[in-house]
Amino acid sequence: MKLTIARHGETAYNAEGRYQGSLDIPLNAQGLQQAAELAAFLQGRSFDIIIASPLLRARKTAEIVAEALQLPLEFDARLVEINMGVYEGLIRSEAAERYPEVWARDPINKYWDEAIPGGESVRQVEARAVAALRHMGEVHAGKSVLVIGHGFTSRVINRYLKGLPFEEMMSFRLDNCETVEYDLT
Numbered sequence: 293m294k295l296t297i298a299r300h301g302e303t304a305y306n307a308e309g310r311y312q313g314s315l316d317i318p319l320n321a322q323g324l325q326q327a328a329e330l331a332a333f334l335q336g337r338s339f340d341i342i343i344a345s346p347l348l349r350a351r352k353t354a355e356i357v358a359e360a361l362q363l364p365l366e367f368d369a370r371l372v373e374i375n376m377g378v379y380e381g382l383i384r385s386e387a388a389e390r391y392p393e394v395w396a397r398d399p400i401n402k403y404w405d406e407a408i409p410g411g412e413s414v415r416q417v418e419a420r421a422v423a424a425l426r427h428m429g430e431v432h433a434g435k436s437v438l439v440i441g442h443g444f445t446s447r448v449i450n451r452y453l454k455g456l457p458f459e460e461m462m463s464f465r466l467d468n469c470e471t472v473e474y475d476l477t
Contacts, residue, residue, distance in 0.1 A: 293429050294436040295453075295474040296339070297446050298357075299466040300349040301326035306468060309383050313376030313411065316348045326469040327353040331360035333471075339363055340435040343428060345371040345442060353469065354440040363438070370424035373442035374400070377411025404458050414458070418448045425449065429476065446472070 301323030305312040319327065334357060344354035346367040358365040378394070379387045388395040391409070399406035400414060407413040428437055441449075443466055451461040453474050466472060 293432055293434065293476045295425075295428070295439065295476055296334075296337075296437070296471055297439045297441060297449060297466070297474075298330060298353070298471045299443055299446060299468055300345075300347075300353040300440060301330070302468040303349050305381075311376045311379040311382055311387065312349075313373055313380045314347070315380050318348050319352050323349065323353070323468065324356070327356040328360075330469040330471075331357045334361060334438070338436055339438045341366065341432060342438045342440060343368050343371070343424075344440040345369075345373065345445070347372050347442070350440050350442060357438070357440065368424050368427075370420040370427075371439065371441045371445060374414075374417045374444040374448075375407075375411040376400075377408040379408050379411070401462055414448065414461070417445060418452060421445055421448050422452055425452070434477075 301319045303312060303317040303323055304320045305317045307320060330353065339361065342354050342358050342363050342365045344350045344365065344367055346369055351367065354365055378391060382390065394408055399408055404415050405413050446466045447461050447464050450464045450472065
């Protein structure tokens with residue numbers, strides 16, 4: 293399977309530097325434009341299907357791309373963004389001020405099995421994302437799949453596919469509507 297991963301277009305929360313995690317935030321005007329630009333960028337490439345996170349920001353990005361490329365579109369809840377628990381909706385300084393002990397501990401960056409209160413651990417995100425990848429590999433073997441998802445989930449997938457240690461995971465980053473390709477054949 294050939295796999296291309298794209299991150300969704302920009303949201304107001306992205307522009308404001310807010311943790312959105314599992315919150316269902318729509319694309320802003322810039323995000324809608326980025327999705328159209330992503331569709332134009334992908335024109336002429338050969339994909340068999342688009343599989344996307346069902347969260348609104350990824351869903352809308354995927355719908356714009358699917359319509360432009362005339363591709364079938366499926367949604368997989370295992371591709372949703374990490375649940376950031378009590379941080380969701382906050383900017384970094386607010387999270388640090390409201391939850392200083394959690395902020396100092398920094399579970400997402402330092403501890404594989406720890407979550408921000410009310411959220412998910414990196415291991416939990418990776419387990420569901422890898423399950424989605426394995427399912428894609430079985431159902432779409434030998435095909436070219438475009439996944440439209442989220443920033444943190446793409447980091448976890450990249451770490452898994454490249455066999456990187458946990459400590460190197462955060463060095464990978466996709467900007468809004470940026471893509472990365474993997475040949476899993």
